[in-house]
Amino acid sequence: MSAPVTTLPRLQAAAVAGPIRGGLAREWRLASRTVRASVICLVVFYLFAAFSPFFAPYDPIYQNRSMPDCPPMRLHLSAPSQWGYGVFWTYPLHMVDAEERSYAPDRNHRIYIHLFSRGHLFTTDSEQAPFYLMGSDGLGRDLFSRIVYGARVSMCVGLIGVLISFSLGIAVGALSGYVGGLTDNLIMRWSEIEMSLPSFYFLLALAAVIPPGISAAQRFLLIVAIMSFISWAGLARVIRGMSSSVRSLPYVEAGRALGGSRWRIITRHVIPSVLGYAIVAATLSIPGFILGESALSLLGLGIQEPTPSWGNLLSQAEDPQNLVRYPWILIPGIFIFLTVMAFNFLGDHLRDRLDPSSSF
């Protein structure tokens, strides 16, 4: 007697998770080119974050003080007989005018670029004779290495932030929607108060009270926690609506009639039914976290120098002078842009695939 009733919610859950059961290969075939490109982009950036020391050719905080604001260097392919030295090479640049920061190549020498050397994907013999793929910043630090290390902060802030704010949002929303009554009322009024706070100013105020003297990692986690704290309320409201409508559906009623505890019904029946929406919303809200961190770091309230993040790398571009003369300092912005776009495309795609109400 009890068997058919308990399979009902499983069916419901299967309907939600169904499409992705067909295997990743099938999903890849079904995805558009844009989505595939987005996924590749994200995978590469997460690899940057996971294996920064390998991808970055140099120490991200090493200052080559004779080469500030050096432009990206040109890459040359060696003749096959030279491949013993390195497949690629570049002319060393040296500064000709300190005031103008203009560089000229020294055509009598070559710097060979070694692939898979000394634990790096590519690097040169020494940091004093560098190859700057994306130029250097105002203190002579390799911008590409800083971007690679910056991915650690910028790519993880979204994941961790979403993890915190969505666990909070789903738990609170599901509870509030299912339980209803005074609890519902209190929680929802509270979340409304939080939503009505102007979020960026709130973020600024909270970031300003972070105590000085804490380590970069602690600071990072605090910032993520602050951003999660601001963003859970919106999700909680939607989840609450969904779960309060689920509450009167027959399979939930049946679960209740069979004596399922409140906890069991929420975790087994209510939350799985809203999970599809939550995954889509999570993917689409990751860019918000990345942009939030960038904005804070750009203003000097987020990740502190010399630890790189894509936001604080852009702060050099705050000065229009620098922007005009050294346009490569905007490259971290391109990385932020690509990541945000990739998450949006991916989120859209997931919505098409996971939303049970839409057909595909």
Place this chain on the structure above:
Amino acid sequence: MARRLKDTCAHPAGRGAVGLLCLIAALAAGCEVRRPTNNHADQQILYTAVGADPQTFNPILVTDAVSGELLGDVFESLIRVNPVTTLPEPGLAQSWDISPDQKTITFHLRHDVRWFDGHPLTARDVLFTLKVIYDPKVPNSIRPGLLVDGKPLAAEAPDDYTVVVHLPKPFAPLLYSIGIPVIPAHILEPVWKAGNFNRVWGINTPPQKIIGDGPYKLTRYVQNQFIRMDRNDDYWMTDEHGARLPRLHGRVVQVIPDANATYLRYQYGQLDVYAPRAEEVLDIRQKIGTGRLHARLRQIGIDTGELFFCFNRNPRHYVKNGVTDPKLTWFTDRNFLRAIAHLVDKQAIINLVYHGLAVPAVSDISPENKLFYNPNLRDFDYNPGLASEIFETAGYHMVNGRRTDPQGHPIEFNLTAPTGRPEADQICAILKQDLENQGIKVDYQPLEFTTLVEKIDSSFDWDCVLLGLTGTIDPNDGSNFYRSSGNLHLWNPNQPRPATPWEAEIDRLMDAGASEMDPQKRAPYYWQIQQILHDQLAIIETVRRKDYVSWTDSLENYQPTVWGLYKPEWIQFKL
């Protein structure tokens, strides 16, 4: 004129917001060729900018450069200094006589000077000003420079327009030190007697109530936005044709914390004068060359002030309940400081931060001060190898990658600087890198200027600071910095008696230097002071930038020097 902390910027949030705005403006600048027009010339109003709000309108209590600059136009002093010749010139005193024994100086005041409210300025005002300055309950930067052997000057007024100053012994810098802003006795004397002088004329006072006697009067102040000054039509000065001065009808001083925003406003003609930062000099030169900016650019010399690192040596902060913080031991250890000095990469600062437009600073007095600058000091070269050798010899060893003192405490301190200046951030980043290579952990946290000043003045809660000070023509005017009793004796201010023998020696040299009347014989005393500061490393010098000024073409008679404007009353716009 005592030494002052240099102004800097406001809080990061404000700075960022402006940063975004100026980014947009910069993009617009690319597509728009139209030269914006302004009516500054028609109105004869000079627009300039400062980086921070003034801290006070009370000329006696000033410690920051912004208030000092503004109030210099509102309050006149007995004697002015010609910035070109650096010699004293008549101000409120139209002449002065010095007695043969150099101990009595008689000032003859002008008869035609009136306060803004019409009251005539008399000797009573001068005497009252001196009385206030010597009042121990009024904290001010002027007093240390006006003490002869630690004693106040005796002044009397035989009649309304004569002031006689008696000195216990000859006092060479008197004509410079006496250049103090005179304040109106008829308004402030009752306040002072009631014991409220320290609260009067704060920045919340309506500007019209600030009664001065200078070429301009304050008319409007909007915090964080601007200060408006209008011409004082009763100002006593006239030009060679007998026409009233100043020629300008007013001044607007905008408060713009963000240096980028200031520069953009200058490019758009919203400001008439601008002191470009190193990276902007080239840009201005190119824009003038291509006709996109109708302005002039001039290098006026080398910064007369200084920019230095200073370590806190204040036992009032580090000794609590009889326990001495090990930091105090490090910060008073000459070996520790010498190693740090060898880690300041001045050439990198010049190249990375100032685009080559700076010179290494060795002494605390600028080479622009030809008479008192000591050229014989030996700079601490950038030499990390030597630095770690000094550390090792002095017992600061590396333990697990951390530099630790002989007692085993790992070395770690806070470094601060005013917010909003990218230069300060960069200089600190450069030093921090070198210190961290030596295993020293540095926590860099820039602070808002007001907060920073508060820490330096009263709470003493800081370890190491990167700070700028203005320079003075007569080193005796730097008494508030040199003397152990001075309020800008940064590392340990307002000492009741000198804490160390070398600080006592500086106090003694200041006294000796002040009583030597022959300028050539005075210089060696100040050379010796520079030598002591250099050896004791109370302050660790960085670099001095080359000063540039750019001003709009339509401005006439604008003659900037490193010591200030020459004949500012003659400035006008071409019509």
